[in-house]
Amino acid sequence: MEFQSDAEFLFSPITSRAKEEREILNDLFPVDDRHTLPNRLIYLTQRQVSIAIACTDDGNILRQDSVQAVLDLDEEIRKLEVYPATRSTPANFTNLCNQWNDHCFPDPVTSSLRYYNNNDSVVTVPFPEVTLPTGVSYDIAPFFGGRTIMNDELVAADALLLSYSLQSSPEDIDTLSADWEMAVTNLLHELNSDIIEVNGYTSASLDESQTNLAFAAIPYLAASYFILIMFAVVSCIMIRDGTQSKPWLGVLGVVSASLAVVSAVGLLSYVGVPFNQVALSMPFIILGIGLDDMFIMIAAWRKTDPSLPVVDRIAGTFEDAAVSISITSLTDILAFCVGAISPIPAIRIFCLYTGVAVFFDFLYQITFFGACMVLFGYMEYFDCNGCTCVPIDRRVDVYESNNDLTNGQMMHRTPNNAQSQAYESTDVETNRSNGQAHTHHRSQQESNDDEKGRPVKHHAMMIFFRDYYAKLIYKPVSLLVICLSYVIYLAAAVYFSTTLEMGLEQANIAEEGTMTHGYFTLQSKYFKETGPSVSVVFTEPLPYWDISEQAKIEMFLIDIHEKSHVKPRNVSDIWLDEYKKYLQVRFSTSVVDQETFVRILRDDFLTLPCCERFQLDINFNESEIASSRFILVSGDTFSSVDEEELLLGIRDSIDEATEALGVPVIASSLGFVFAEQYIIIVPTTVLTLGIAVASMLLVSLIMMPNIVVGILVTLSVASILLGVIGFMALWGVALESISMVNLVLCIGFSVDFSAHVAYAFVMDSEEKNLSAYDKLSRSVYLLGFPILQSGFSTIIGVSLLFWSSSYIFRTFAKIMTLVMTLGMLHGLVFLPAMITIVAYLREACCDKNRHDQRESASHARSVSATVGADNEGMVIDEH
Numbered sequence: 001m002e003f004q005s006d007a008e009f010l011f012s013p014i015t016s017r018a019k020e021e022r023e024i025l026n027d028l029f030p031v032d033d034r035h036t037l038p039n040r041l042i043y044l045t046q047r048q049v050s051i052a053i054a055c056t057d058d059g060n061i062l063r064q065d066s067v068q069a070v071l072d073l074d075e076e077i078r079k080l081e082v083y084p085a086t087r088s089t090p091a092n093f094t095n096l097c098n099q100w101n102d103h104c105f106p107d108p109v110t111s112s113l114r115y116y117n118n119n120d121s122v123v124t125v126p127f128p129e130v131t132l133p134t135g136v137s138y139d140i141a142p143f144f145g146g147r148t149i150m151n152d153e154l155v156a157a158d159a160l161l162l163s164y165s166l167q168s169s170p171e172d173i174d175t176l177s178a179d180w181e182m183a184v185t186n187l188l189h190e191l192n193s194d195i196i197e198v199n200g201y202t203s204a205s206l207d208e209s210q211t212n213l214a215f216a217a218i219p220y221l222a223a224s225y226f227i228l229i230m231f232a233v234v235s236c237i238m239i240r241d242g243t244q245s246k247p248w249l250g251v252l253g254v255v256s257a258s259l260a261v262v263s264a265v266g267l268l269s270y271v272g273v274p275f276n277q278v279a280l281s282m283p284f285i286i287l288g289i290g291l292d293d294m295f296i297m298i299a300a301w302r303k304t305d306p307s308l309p310v311v312d313r314i315a316g317t318f319e320d321a322a323v324s325i326s327i328t329s330l331t332d333i334l335a336f337c338v339g340a341i342s343p344i345p346a347i348r349i350f351c352l353y354t355g356v357a358v359f360f361d362f363l364y365q366i367t368f369f370g371a372c373m374v375l376f377g378y379m380e381y382f383d384c385n386g387c388t389c390v391p392i393d394r395r396v397d398v399y400e401s402n403n404d405l406t407n408g409q410m411m412h413r414t415p416n417n418a419q420s421q422a423y424e425s426t427d428v429e430t431n432r433s434n435g436q437a438h439t440h441h442r443s444q445q446e447s448n449d450d451e452k453g454r455p456v457k458h459h460a461m462m463i464f465f466r467d468y469y470a471k472l473i474y475k476p477v478s479l480l481v482i483c484l485s486y487v488i489y490l491a492a493a494v495y496f497s498t499t500l501e502m503g504l505e506q507a508n509i510a511e512e513g514t515m516t517h518g519y520f521t522l523q524s525k526y527f528k529e530t531g532p533s534v535s536v537v538f539t540e541p542l543p544y545w546d547i548s549e550q551a552k553i554e555m556f557l558i559d560i561h562e563k564s565h566v567k568p569r570n571v572s573d574i575w576l577d578e579y580k581k582y583l584q585v586r587f588s589t590s591v592v593d594q595e596t597f598v599r600i601l602r603d604d605f606l607t608l609p610c611c612e613r614f615q616l617d618i619n620f621n622e623s624e625i626a627s628s629r630f631i632l633v634s635g636d637t638f639s640s641v642d643e644e645e646l647l648l649g650i651r652d653s654i655d656e657a658t659e660a661l662g663v664p665v666i667a668s669s670l671g672f673v674f675a676e677q678y679i680i681i682v683p684t685t686v687l688t689l690g691i692a693v694a695s696m697l698l699v700s701l702i703m704m705p706n707i708v709v710g711i712l713v714t715l716s717v718a719s720i721l722l723g724v725i726g727f728m729a730l731w732g733v734a735l736e737s738i739s740m741v742n743l744v745l746c747i748g749f750s751v752d753f754s755a756h757v758a759y760a761f762v763m764d765s766e767e768k769n770l771s772a773y774d775k776l777s778r779s780v781y782l783l784g785f786p787i788l789q790s791g792f793s794t795i796i797g798v799s800l801l802f803w804s805s806s807y808i809f810r811t812f813a814k815i816m817t818l819v820m821t822l823g824m825l826h827g828l829v830f831l832p833a834m835i836t837i838v839a840y841l842r843e844a845c846c847d848k849n850r851h852d853q854r855e856s857a858s859h860a861r862s863v864s865a866t867v868g869a870d871n872e873g874m875v876i877d878e879h
Contacts, residue, residue, distance in 0.1 A: 001265065003214065004274035007206035007509055008044060008673060010346040011737050013680055017651075018672040025537055025668045028619060028627050033167035034099045039533040039573065039631055040616050044203070044670050047166035047177040049077075049184050051200045052522040054159040056193070060122065061144075061157050067113050067123045069195045074110045074162060076187060082179040084172065091176050098165035101612070108138035109160055127154040128571070139571055142633075145526020159526045178204065188515060199518030209510040209517075213277045213806045216511060220804060221283055224797045228287055229254050231796055235789045236298060237387075244306075246298060246376055247387055249369075256369045257290025257361055258283075264357035278346045278741060279353045281812045284801075285745055286357045288794035288816075289332060292752055293365045295786035295793075296321045301373060302462070303782060310377040317373065320782070322366060324759045327703050328752040329362035334695040335751075338688055339744035344677060344737045351744060465784030470777035473833060482833040489830075490719070493726030500729040503640020503678045504736035508807035524638075530567065531634035532670040534650065536560070540663040541624050544576060545597035549661070556657040556665075557630075564649025565636045573631035575614040579605055598624060634669065640734075643671060644678040677737055685740050692747045693718055700755070709761065712834055713754045716826045720750035723822045724815060731814050738808050742815035749819045753791070753827030756783050761835050772839035776832055784828060791824040 004010060012019070026042050041048075053073075055066050081090035097104035112130045117123050127149055128141040141147075146158025164184070166177040181202040188200045232250030261283045269275065300321035304313040336355030342348050384391050472478055507520035543549045553576065560566055569577065580590040582605050592600070598620070606615050619626045637643045654665040696717050700710035724746050725735075733739055760779040794816060801813035 001269040002272070002274040003211065004276045004345075004349070005207040005210035007210060010210070010276055010278070010349075011344065011504060011509065011677065012673045013343040013676050014345055014348075015343070016673065016676040016680075018647075018668070018676045021537075021666040022668045022673065024539060024666055025535055025629070028537060028539065029535075029616065029629060033169060033173075035101075035616075036098050036165075037100060037613055037616065038098070038105060038163060038165050040535075041165070041670065042535075042668065044673075047168045047174065047181065047203050049164040049166070049181055049200060049202050050519070051162040051188070051198060052159055052519045052527075053162065053199075054197050054522060054526075056195060056197050058158070061160050061196075062123045062125075062155070064117075064119065064121050064123065065195050067117060069193055070160065070162070071110060071113060071117075073191070073196070073198070074107070077162075077164065077184055080180060080183045080187065082176055082183055084176055086172070091180070093164060093166075093180065096166050096173065096177050096180055098167060105165065106132070106136070106138075107162060107164070108140050109143045109162055112138070112140055122155065125154045127152060141571070142527065142530035145522070145529075159522055161523075161527060185515070197518075199515045199522055201516055201519040205516040205519075206506070206509055209514065210277050212514070213511050213808070214280060216805060217277070217280045217809060220800045220809070221280070223800050224284060224287070225254065225258075227800070228291065228793055228797045231793050232291060232294070235295070235793070244302070244380060245385070245387060249294070249298060249372060249376055252372045253291055253294030253369060254287065256294070256364045256372075257287045259364050259368065260290065260357050260361035261286050263360040263364075264353055268353055268356060273352055274349060275353070276346060276349055277806075278350045278738065278808060281741075281809070282350065282354045282357055284794075284798055284812070284816070285354055285749075286361055287797055288749070288790065288820075289329075289358060289752070290361050290365065291793045292328075292786070292790035293321075293325045293361070294369065295789040296325060296756060296783070297365070297369065297373060299462070299782055299786045301377070306380070310374060310381050313377055314370070314374050318366075318370070320760075323703070324756050325362065325365060327699065327755045327759060329358055330703075331696050331699050331747075331751045331755065332358045332749075334699065335692045335744055335747040338692040338695060339741070342684060342688060342740070342744075343680060344684075344740075346737055347741050347744070350741050354745065461785040461788070462781055466777050466781035469784060470773065470780050473780075473829070474773050474776055474836065479833055479837060482829055483837075486830050486833075489723065493719075493723045496726035496729045497722065500725060501640075501734040502681060502736065503643070503734060504674075504738060505640065506674065508738075512805040512807070528638045528642075529635055530571075531565070531637045531646075533573075534566065534632040534634055534667055534669040535629045536632060536650075536654065537627065537629040537666045537668070538661070538663055539627050539666060541621070541626055542628075542661060542663055543594065544625060544628075545592060545594050547591060550576070550580075552657075552660050556653060556660070559656065560632070560650060560653035563653050565634055565642055565646040566650070567633040567635045571633050573613070573617075575611075575617050575628065575630070578611060578614070582608075582611075594624065601625075634671075637671075640675075640678050640736075643675045647672055647675045647679065681736060681740065685735065685743065688740070689721060689743060689747065692744065693721070696747065696751050700758075708838060709758045709835060712831065712838070713751065713758045716754040716831050717747060717750045719830070720754075720819065720822045720826055721746055724750075724818045727818050727822075728815055731818070733811055733814055738811050739815060742812055742819075746815065746819045749794075749816075750823050750826070753787050753823045754831050756787065757827050757831055758835065761832070761839075772836050772842075775839055776836045780828070780832060787824055787827050791820040794820045 022042060029040070029042075031040065031042055031046065051073075053061065053070055055061055055063070060066070061070070078093045081092045083090050094104060099105070108130065111132055112125050113123055115130075115132055116125050125140065127147070128139055129137050130140050131137045140154070143161045143163075144154060144157040145160070146156075147154055148156035166180065167173045168177060181204060185200060185202060188198050191198055229251055232253055233247040234250075236246040236250040264282070264286075265275070297317060300317040301313065303320065304316040306313075308316070333355050336351040336358065339351030340348050340355060342351070379389060382391065473482070505520070505524060507517050507524060510516040510520060544553075557569065557574070561568065566572075579601060583590040583592065583600070601618070602620060605611055606618070617631065618628045634646055637646055650667045654667050657665045693714065697711070697714040700713045701707060703710075721743065724743065728739065757779055760782050761775050798813040798816045801809040804810055804813070
């Protein structure tokens with residue numbers, strides 16, 4: 001099995017404009033680790049260590065003790081050594097750092113703190129620009145968070161960033177850099193300071209967090225399996241009748257689902273589909289689906305006549321349950337097939353694994369588990385205890401049955417075996433005067449005898465749903481309350497859906513309690529005022545010397561600042577601005593011809609120590625500038641919405657600039673690849689869910705015996721989906737790639753309960769003349785208890801994940817809890833009520849039609865009689 005841990009690959013679109021433009025930037029301006037600057041980096045995977053530091057007491061990080069602790073830590077980090085495999089000479093940061101002019105690029109923070117540290121109680125630093133004795137100036141704004149500025153000096157800050165950029169090539173150096181990153185990580189883990197709190201991030205942190213989360217999920221998965229086995233066993237026990245107890249079927253139901261999981265993982269791993277931590281949710285889902293199918297099958301078995309041969313009973317079980325299970329399995333597979341076309345690999349991989357596992361679960365359910373039911377059916381037939389598999393002395397049951405008779409309970413022998421099913425023994429009395437059917441159930445049927453004299457005891461919960469719950473729902477007052485509650489539910493779901501937040505924060509990809517999570521949390525809290533640099537690239541030659549072209553570029557820079565979260569020009573690094581100033585100072589004009597413009601730029605300007613960095617931003621051909629880039633600075637991106645606005649604003653501006661300048665203009669930044677998902681998440685979610693719901697409708701219309709009920713099932717799925725979206729917003733879950741995965745599975749799960757109930761409601765409508773109440777009573781009798789079992793087993797199974805340190809697993813647990821709760825609410829309350837109302841209205845219409853037909857027939861007979869009498873009178877008169 002290949003475990004995919006590349007966070008960028010998993011949580012960003014497979015093909016995106018950000019990736020394409022990043023590749024163009026890398027082709028035009030590749031990073032040379034021995035001659036580069038930190039704000040010119042292109043890939044997040046380039047070797048680096050970044051450390052966020054705050055005071056343990058949340059105080060001022062510029063206090064003398066805190067500053068000294070930071071400087072001591074920096075010295076320890078720089079002294080760290082790693083040993084290459086090929087030689088004995090160790091390498092430290094000086095050997096591995098990204099270089100500029102053959103020296104490590106100075107860290108602005110520690111350099112400033114050392115230079116301005118006068119041993120005062122608080123170290124104050126000029127802000128935002130610091131000039132060191134070397135004459136080099138640095139913008140330190142990006143490195144201090146929670147700042148307090150007085151008289152152009154930084155006097156207080158809540159946190160600071162240290163950054164160490166490393167070489168990523170050649171391969172042996174990359175290996176050493178990776179080892180050095182690990183050495184720094186170990187040092188930070190071992191750091192025990194009462195003054196500063198340290199959280200570090202390396203280029204491998206996100207990938208490592210994916211692997212760590214995978215191992216962290218194993219205990220939860222094992223515990224969930226144990227709990228679900230216990231729940232399934234207890235649910236399948238009937239204390240009053242040992243032969244009808246099926247605890248081992250509960251265990252085998254979990255085994256069947258587990259076989260589906262193993263088969264899916266084995267098959268897809270064999271064909272080369274990678275696994276990931278999002279797909280780790282799949283076993284929980286398959287357990288839920290498998291147990292749902294198991295409970296439906298067992299309920300259908302209990303509904304059959306115990307006196308029939310096992311072959312006939314299993315045939316009846318499959319007749320009742322197999323079609324319903326087939327519908328839900330098909331709709332589940334369709335939902336995950338739709339999710340598998342998602343542009344986000346994490347969703348695609350998850351849906352592939354889950355869809356294939358659902359197929360295997362269905363296959364094992366109708367083969368392996370069906371065979372197990374036959375085996376235990378024979379055990380029941382031969383009076384073997386369902387727990388111990390030992391034959392039972394039935395004289396005890398006969399004594400108990402006789403004792404029941406003395407207590408006034410009715411023992412009922414059914415003369416016709418074919419008519420001895422529990423539900424078939426209802427008495428229906430129809431009052432044709434008001435068009436209502438009153439059904440009186442003999443609740444004492446739980447003690448019916450079969451032909452062997454064995455007491456047939458039905459599960460108490462099934463009896464409750466048939467004899468009490470159905471009557472409660474069928475009351476007009478109850479139906480009215482349910483309809484009003486449903487309207488309130490829809491209104492609340494729609495309202496809360498409007499408050500849904502968007503975007504996956506990077507901190508949520510990492511495991512809570514780790515340094516990586518702490519780093520991203522501090523970064524999100526303190527370091528969003530100044531964001532990553534943005535490279536704006538003119539990919540083809542431009543007449544930069546031309547005044548009109550300079551005016552167009554100026555308008556473009558103004559526009560990009562106004563439309564997006566881009567910092568003012570004074571903190572940007574734009575070679576054209578600096579070059580025009582240079583020309584103005586040297587020649588008293590910035591207007592020169594092409595040859596002079598290019599010659600002075602290449603031979604004079606770019607050789608100045610203060611301007612050498614612009615060599616990284618300009619490519620020349622023989623006579624002109626072939627391509628160039630401007631370095632802008634993003635900022636004020638405090639949320640995913642701000643990051644989306646930054647990306648969209650920049651793209652809008654560069655698209656207009658491309659049209660105005662006549663050459664392609666692109667933009668790239670370290671965060672753009674992740675930000676791309678913010679743009680596509682809403683349309684992708686709407687499209688995916690829309691296709692999935694449409695597929696549900698198609699399947700329902702094809703496989704449901706009643707078109708109206710099929711439409712109601714689809715509307716029920718859409719209603720559950722709306723409720724999940726609304727209430728997940730209330731629960732603090734944002735719409736992002738992780739929750740989108742769960743919304744896809746929401747469709748699969750929500751259709752399960754609704755389809756089961758709807759199919760049970762209408763399956764006999766064509767064959768039996770049942771009233772609306774009869775249909776309601778029968779459907780909740782067959783499926784009320786299995787739905788509760790399935791819903792609560794899934795909720796119990798995922799409940800442990802609420803204590804997980806992974807945002808992904810907690811989100812999964814929250815949404816699964818919402819799905820199962822709302823699914824049970826719709827399957828047991830809303831949908832039965834709606835179908836009952838439809839059936840009742842249909843009955844009323846049919847009764848009215850019959851009444852009208854009777855009146856018409858009566859009127860016709862009266863008219864005929866009158867006409868006959870008149871004709872007879874006329875004959876008499878003639879005579």
